Amino acid sequence: MEFIIEEGKCLNKETSTLILPALSIGNVGQLAVDLLVSSTRAERIGYLDDPYILPCVGNDAYGPTPCGELALPLEAYDSRNNGVALVQQRSPVVKGMMVEFARNLADFAVATGMNHVLVLSSLEFMRLQKIDTSSGMQIFYLSSTNTDGTDDCCERLGWKKWQEYNPDQRSWKYLSSLAEGNARQEDNLPFEDEPEDEDYYPSLPFAALFSCFKAKGIKVTCLLCYCSEGDNTPEAFSLAEATSKLLGLSIDNSHGEGGKWLTPFSWRTVYGPPPDLSMF
Numbered sequence: 001m002e003f004i005i006e007e008g009k010c011l012n013k014e015t016s017t018l019i020l021p022a023l024s025i026g027n028v029g030q031l032a033v034d035l036l037v038s039s040t041r042a043e044r045i046g047y048l049d050d051p052y053i054l055p056c057v058g059n060d061a062y063g064p065t066p067c068g069e070l071a072l073p074l075e076a077y078d079s080r081n082n083g084v085a086l087v088q089q090r091s092p093v094v095k096g097m098m099v100e101f102a103r104n105l106a107d108f109a110v111a112t113g114m115n116h117v118l119v120l121s122s123l124e125f126m127r128l129q130k131i132d133t134s135s136g137m138q139i140f141y142l143s144s145t146n147t148d149g150t151d152d153c154c155e156r157l158g159w160k161k162w163q164e165y166n167p168d169q170r171s172w173k174y175l176s177s178l179a180e181g182n183a184r185q186e187d188n189l190p191f192e193d194e195p196e197d198e199d200y201y202p203s204l205p206f207a208a209l210f211s212c213f214k215a216k217g218i219k220v221t222c223l224l225c226y227c228s229e230g231d232n233t234p235e236a237f238s239l240a241e242a243t244s245k246l247l248g249l250s251i252d253n254s255h256g257e258g259g260k261w262l263t264p265f266s267w268r269t270v271y272g273p274p275p276d277l278s279m280f
Contacts, residue, residue: 001104003076003112005046011112012080017247018114020087020105021121022206026227028122029206031236033088036243038062039262040079041252042086048074050104052097056090061266082249085112098205099178102212106179110216117213117220118247120239121206125226139242142222144214151221157245162224164201171202172211179208179215221246231271237261 005011019036021029036042053073060069077086093101109117140162143151149165166172177183201207206222213220223242227235240261244251251260 001048001050001108003046003048003108006044009043009045011045011076011085012078012083013113015078015080015083015085015112016114017084017116017118018087018109018112019084019118019120019243019247020209021089022119022204022209022222023089023092024122024204024206025124026122026229026232026235028225028227028232028235028239029120030089031232032120032239032243033086034061034264034267035236035240035261036079036249037077037086037088038264039240039251039260040082040084040249042077042079044075045078046076047072048076048087048108050074050101052094052101052104053089054091054094058090062264064265079249082247084247084249085114093205098208099175099212102205102208103179105209106212106216106218109213109218114218117209117218118243119206119209119213119220119222120243121204121222121224122227122232122235122239123201123204123224125228127200128226138225139238140224140226142210142224144210144218144220153246154221157242159223159242162222164198166198169198169202171199172207175202175207175211176215179211181215233267 019033021033023029056073058071061071063069071090073089073091075088077088079086139159141151141154141159142149142162142165143154145151147167150161154161167176174183206224210220210222223239223246225235225238243249252262
């Protein structure tokens with residue numbers, strides 16, 4: 001993975017926290033990063049070129065008018081007043097190459113001096129084992145701070161540790177071995193012909209990212225929420241708000257839209273135009 005910095009720009013030397021999405025159902029992590037980039041007035045400083053991510057190109061996602069500035073698959077942003085960097089991922093990883101991609105991102109984090117990585121992702125609502133109807137949308141976390149995935153800071157914020165994480169389960173152990181370079185992905189799994197439900201979550205992108213950052217000795221926190229396909233902007237707002245609370249981000253409220261968060265210009269068409277009312 002190559003980090004190409006735009007002319008005249010640089011990453012703040014004091015930046016030590018990296019925020020990035022893990023692609024999953026509803027693209028909630030990407031939408032949350034969109035909100036964070038837009039609302040913190042983060043500046044794009046460059047992009048990442050990686051052989052394991054599919055190419056794509058589009059117009060500027062944040063500008064109020066089409067200015068001709070291209071949006072690329074992996075872009076790096078710097079929010080100097082918050083001391084955080086953000087990476088936005090706009091296209092999927094080549095099939096079967098997620099661990100290699102996660103390793104490259106971990107190498108990038110080490111090379112740029114990051115000591116904390118925050119991964120934002122969603123999970124399939126149909127797999128939620130226990131639904132708590134006493135409160136609104138729930139945020140779950142997974143941290144590398146302790147072996148069992150717990151973190152005191154996240155607990156103080158009222159979040160629950162994601163209970164599906166079991167570092168002693170066979171798929172999680174195998175993923176850790178891959179991340180640490182002690183196994184090869186082309187090696188045949190002894191249980192590949194008989195996968196169980198507990199093997200599902202370690203196969204997701206956030207799990208590969210978590211394992212690879214952890215293997216590099218970087219503190220990594222995953223913020224997770226359950227959702228279904230559809231308009232997932234409420235989940236994106238929840239993940240962005242949770243990120244702001246955890247990191248104490250300073251959000252720019254000067255945009256005059258009457259709310260805390262500044263929605264990107266590209267969101268105006270993300271779910272298509274409103275329905276033609278004449279049909280009713």
